[in-house]
Amino acid sequence: SDEHFDAIVVGAGPSGNAAAYTMAKEGLKVLQLERGEYPGSKNVQGAILYASALEQIIPDFREDAPLERHVIEQRMWTMDDASHVGMHYRSNDFNEEKPNRYTIIRAQFDKWFSRKVRDAGATLLCETTVTELLRDSSGKVIGVRTDRNAGKVFADVVILAEGVNGLVGQRSGLRSEVAPDTVALAVKEMHFLPREVIESRFNLKGDEGVVIEAMGTITKGMTGTGFLYTNEESISVGIGCIVSDFAENETTPYGLLEAFKNHPSIKPLLAGSECKEYASHLIPEGGYNAIPRLVGDGWIVVGDAGQFVNAVHREGSNLAMTTGRIAGETVVWLNRRRDEMTKANLTEYTRRLEQTFVMKDMKKYRKIPDFLHGNKHVFTLYPKLFTNAAQSWFRVDGVDKRSKEKQIMSSFRKSRSILGLLGDAFKLARAWR
Ligand code: FAD
Numbered sequence: 293s294d295e296h297f298d299a300i301v302v303g304a305g306p307s308g309n310a311a312a313y314t315m316a317k318e319g320l321k322v323l324q325l326e327r328g329e330y331p332g333s334k335n336v337q338g339a340i341l342y343a344s345a346l347e348q349i350i351p352d353f354r355e356d357a358p359l360e361r362h363v364i365e366q367r368m369w370t371m372d373d374a375s376h377v378g379m380h381y382r383s384n385d386f387n388e389e390k391p392n393r394y395t396i397i398r399a400q401f402d403k404w405f406s407r408k409v410r411d412a413g414a415t416l417l418c419e420t421t422v423t424e425l426l427r428d429s430s431g432k433v434i435g436v437r438t439d440r441n442a443g444k445v446f447a448d449v450v451i452l453a454e455g456v457n458g459l460v461g462q463r464s465g466l467r468s469e470v471a472p473d474t475v476a477l478a479v480k481e482m483h484f485l486p487r488e489v490i491e492s493r494f495n496l497k498g499d500e501g502v503v504i505e506a507m508g509t510i511t512k513g514m515t516g517t518g519f520l521y522t523n524e525e526s527i528s529v530g531i532g533c534i535v536s537d538f539a540e541n542e543t544t545p546y547g548l549l550e551a552f553k554n555h556p557s558i559k560p561l562l563a564g565s566e567c568k569e570y571a572s573h574l575i576p577e578g579g580y581n582a583i584p585r586l587v588g589d590g591w592i593v594v595g596d597a598g599q600f601v602n603a604v605h606r607e608g609s610n611l612a613m614t615t616g617r618i619a620g621e622t623v624v625w626l627n628r629r630r631d632e633m634t635k636a637n638l639t640e641y642t643r644r645l646e647q648t649f650v651m652k653d654m655k656k657y658r659k660i661p662d663f664l665h666g667n668k669h670v671f672t673l674y675p676k677l678f679t680n681a682a683q684s685w686f687r688v689d690g691v692d693k694r695s696k697e698k699q700i701m702s703s704f705r706k707s708r709s710i711l712g713l714l715g716d717a718f719k720l721a722r723a724w725r
Pocket of ligand 1: 326328342478601607
């Protein structure tokens with residue numbers, strides 16, 4: 293058909309749903325295209341949902357969204373092969389009326405979000421892959437071609453919410469292929485356990501949840517992290533590393549996950565569980581410097597397709613929802629003013645983004661990817677030094693405390709000169725600013 297829409301959204305993940313919802317709610321005629329069998333069928337996430345980003349779109353989402361547990365405890369672990377040193381933060385303040393973070397299961401969550409998008413008036417076509425962008429003679433994007441009966445659909449603007457490896461944008465030359473050193477490959481499993489077991493194992497009641505982020509020798513010297521999140525009746529466990537690191541090492545993602553699950557600190561948490569799901573997915577981790585062009589004549593990029601992930605804080609879906617919402621709001625604003633969806637006018641989207649945590653955080657951590665890339669010992673040497681120091685400190689063995697202190701200090705100095713230690717601290721501080 294040659295139907296014309298105010299906007300076409302490619303993809304029904306959190307960024308596409310946020311954009312489609314925002315526009316449909318304001319009465320725009322919106323078509324959303326998703327290649328999966330249903331929204332969420334192709335999507336993978338840990339998954340922690342950050343309430344604040346969703347609240348700005350659907351303030352009362354807690355009433356019917358499929359939420360698993362609200363997070364009351366965060367554990368950050370530095371691991372060597374036998375041990376971990378942990379920083380745990382648990383607070384009853386997180387048992388608030390409107391909790392701040394939840395664990396979710398993306399397949400269910402995306403379906404729910406998509407129902408809201410359709411209730412707001414958008415048209416969704418699943419099992420429909422966008423194959424290319426259509427342009428007029430001036431090069432302005434005027435619609436898309438899909439694999440459905442070679443169908444063409446037209447719109448004033450196309451919002452590309454096609455995820456990290458979005459081929460439409462790549463094939464159309466809007467951005468280059470994702471470089472292997474700017475993207476992580478993560479694998480994840482869902483382990484089922486009765487809820488009482490999860491609650492007693494993690495010291496939880498009701499819908500309280502615990503999340504663990506882990507780094508150290510678990511990634512065998514590669515840049516990456518592991519995680520373990522409690523859901524209502526399951527545990528999500530996964531690990532991911534930068535793709536170019538996998539290419540240089542013999543280790544497979546699945547091998548890493550097996551070893552992580554069998555780590556003495558993790559294994560008892562999963563004991564007796566039944567693994568029912570396995571998934572793998574890419575995560576854009578190139579940071580600010582890897583953000584491609586975000587707008588052009590007739591098009592806008594949102595979410596993972598724009599590399600919007602804060603890897604240090606393990607945030608992605610909230611950046612996806614926020615960029616999607618702001619893109620949607622920009623289109624609504626231009627539509628009301630009867631302004632054309634030109635590159636110059638759509639640049640309002642990037643101007644608005646600059647004012648939000650999204651661009652501020654991306655900028656703040658812009659040097660982190662290079663720092664981690666050039667300082668692999670952060671993932672091997674330091675975890676070992678910290679865990680050894682902890683062991684020496686806590687083991688009571690007749691050695692006097694001053695000698696223990698000396699031992700610990702000399703173990704640091706032996707493996708990394710004072711200059712090396714200071715240099716690392718300095719480089720990290722500079723990258724962190
Ligand atoms: P996606 O969710 O990838 O959605 C893109 C959609 O577009 C898909 O549904 C896809 O099928 C569709 N699509 C693609 N191409 C086409 C096409 N040509 N035609 C039609 N449809 C198309 N973030 C967090 O906030 N918290 C976490 O705990 C967290 N953990 C993570 C753990 C893992 C293992 C991974 C992989 C990611 C994690 N993230 C997390 C990141 C988060 O998942 C992403 O940032 C988020 O999903 C990005 O949303 P999106 O809508 O941009 O892309």
